[in-house]
Amino acid sequence: MLARSITWLSAASRAFGFTSRHQHSPLQALFPARRHSSHSPAGPSADIQKAIVEEVRLFRQVDKSIPWYPLAAKYRLSVDAVQTIYNQAEVDARRRQKQSVLVTRAAERHFDSSLDQCNWEAVVSELDTPLIECLDLFDASNSTIQPRSLIETYGGWSTTDMERLRQFIADNYTDDSTVDWKLAGAYMNVDSLECRRVGLHTFNEPINTVGYRRICELRESKLSWKEIHQCFLQYSNESLLCSRYQCFKAKLKGKTAKRLTAKWTDSEHKQMMDLINRHVQSASRSELVDIIKRVLPARPLSDIRIFFDRYAYELKTGRLRLDQIARLRELVAEYGEDWDRIGEALGVLPSRAQHNWIKYGRNVDDHSAWSVDEIRQLQRLVESGVKSQEAAQLMVIKPHWACEVKARTVKSSAKQKRGDALSGLSWAAADDETLLKMVDGPGANTTARWEQVGKDLGRTVAACRARFSVLNRSRSAKQLIDNRKPLVSSVVQGQLELNGAVDWLQVSQSTGLGLRECLELSQYDVGKASWQYDPDSFSQSMADRMAGFIKEHYPAPALVNYRAVSNFMWVYMDDCVRIHDMLQGKFKWTEAGYERAAALKAQGLTFKEVAQHLSPSLTLRSIANALGRYSSPKRVREPISVDRLEEINRLVDEYAGKFTAIEIVNKIRTTLNLDYRCNYHSKICWRMSVHPYYLAKSRNIDYNDVANRIATGQTTATLAAKELDIPLPTLVSKVRNVNSKLYSPKWTEEEIRRLVDYVQTCDSKPDMVFFSRLIGTKSSMQCNTKVFHLRRKGILPSIGDMVE
Secondary structure, three states: OHHHHHHHHHHHHHHOOOOOOOOOOHHHHOOOOOOOOOOOOOOOOHHHHHHHHHHHHHHHHOOOOOOHHHHHHHHOOOHHHHHHHHHHHHHHHHHHHHHHHHHHHHHHHOEEOOOOEEOHHHHHHHHOOOHHHHHHHOOHHHOOOOOEOHHHHOOOOOHHHHHHHHHHHHHHOOOHHHOOHHHHHHHHOEOHHHHHHHHHHHHOOOOOHHHHHHHHHHHHOOOOHHHHHOOOOOOOOHHHHHHHHHHHHHHHHHHHHHHHOOOOOHHHHHHHHHHHHHHOOOOOHHHHHHHHHHHOOOOOHHHHHHHHHHHHHHHHHOOOOHHHHHHHHHHHHHHOOOHHHHHHHHOOOHHHHHHHHHHHHOOOOOOOOOOHHHHHHHHHHHHOOOOHHHHHHHHOOOOHHHHHHHHHHHHHHHHOOOOOOOOOOOOOHHHHHHHHHHHOOOOOOOHHHHHHHHHHHOOOHHHHHHHHHHHHHHHHHHHHHHHHHHHHHHHHHHHHHHHOOOOHHHHHHHHOOOHHHHHHHOOOOOOOEOOOOOOOOOOHHHHHHHHHHHHHHOOOOOOOOHHHHHHHHOEOHHHHHHHHHHHOOOOOOOHHHHHHHHHHHHOOOOHHHHHHHHOOOOOHHHHHHHHHHHHOOOOOOOOOOHHHHHHHHHHHHHHEOOEOHHHHHHHHHHHHOOOOOOOHHHHHHHHHHOOHHHHHHHHOOOHHHHHHHHHOOOOOHHHHHHHHOOOHHHHHHHHHHHHHHHOOOOOOHHHHHHHHHHHHHOOOOOOHHHHHHHHOOOOHHHHHHHHHHHHHHOOOOOHHHHHO
């Protein structure tokens, strides 16, 4: 049957003309043909070849025989194929080595010592090799050409160098993400990191006024951004150029509007507030802005929106005065939470009254963790059917949202009968005592009793059992220790009366306890010596003996048992604690200590001698700082009252947008008659920094550009804050955030060496701003902090040594 079918298929294929160059079986027309062995599979990928070469070279380095067969099995290749790949890689490496030698020698021949750089165009012409390939083959480690530092040697990059680097990047790369800065550094004969920093600055260079006018002229000529980009090749692509253009245009519009727009008059201010008060509940933000725009057509929409957002926010959620909050409490007690009536009585919006009641009216300032008593109180309220918001009002001590979250946990625990409402909380001493009383006694170890205990304590049965096991072990161990203490103390007393000294090995043998256990248990202190610090008679060997004992028996982080140390040294325990703290560098400054240090310094002693008189571990810097604190007049800071803070907030709201930031600070000081003894300046600046007007203004500032200008010495933080009209603390905080992302927190050995050399060569106070520009990889604040730590470690001279 199968033979007749095959014959029929063959005949049918011939009848319809299905012929082939090769004579195939008729079954091959029904099933896909398999690949012939003559069609070899595709060769291994470049990654696989690279992995094979690396493994073989690794075996060569350790002088081991190469396992060709396991390698072939691992990559599913034949042994001949693996060997061929490795041999070809070796041939390529030798050829590349020869080419590298030729390029390096050619670069040395065409090196111009007057310009301190190589003429790579002549190298390309001599070797007839592309520029990028020549730079890639150049071996700086085997060359006499030493890379230069334009920042350190010449004080910065010249215009010619910048143009040369910019032209190299524009000719060989499409954008900054594809630039190989190692090759660019070899082309400019500078370090790759310095070249990368300067090159990225070139890509991110903002547009100036001349460039903006040129782009406007080209856009008026109906040119596309791609065509305009041909005139501004210093930018990597047309998208970046367009972005820089739009940023400059926005800043220019803001400056023009600010310059042409007059300040808000009193009549305009009153009209705005009347319109907002009349329509704030019925109209949306966009509708209300349109209404104000029709009434005040001369005002730009941006000014109206800023004013509306600031005033509407205060109108809806602004904090009330203290007398209004007191009145709010009375109204809530009288009307309940009828916010419409309360808002009408107070003369504010209902939302503002409700917001102030939640945040300030209920006197709820406790956001700490829940205690056992608080959870039990909430548990009783929930079991009584009280809602979470009502429970918050009854408890008073917690906010309503915290009560809602914890109430859900209590309800879930009661619904599932877990009894774990207090799970995760530490056991209080009262709970431990209650647990011991409930469990001790006849019939305690029963399931029903444990379930009752868990229910009463609000915890699971497993938690109660585990806690009781810990308490029982602790109680048994304490009883055992209390029984052994008199035994060890009596043996120690007997040895002192017979021999006049204590042999702790003999005490250990007499009691059958360990040596350390005997030292910890002995309570006999009669006849112990006193140990006070005296620089003339202080015994360093005795201190080393105590330190060795502590290190052997109580290594960190274990807590030191000073009872054992006292018995081992046969010195009073308080003296052991004091001397050990001194050896660890812990010195508690008291008024008597300040007076003694000042008296010793007045006698003509050096800081080092004063430190030796007070403690064996005090440093010169600590003495200098302590005497500076003691001698400086104590500044009296008056606490800032709540009423004064309310006045500051009101004045900031009134002056924001009308005056500059510096004028606002001075006007508030003058209006409230503030002196400089209190920290009013920080409070005023903080209030300005969180004000909606300055928040909106801060979002439009490019702090990366500000940080670069400060780092390069073009401006200072004070001048930049004055120019941008924002509070100085806000600018400093933003610049610090930018610098923390720009500069790496880790210091290399080369950076530390350069910092130490610079500080040691300075005759006066080191200028860390200058050094930060010099090194280019660390901010001035990082340099100051590093110098402080190096002085503490003794690598750099301390302040005390410099004073002496």
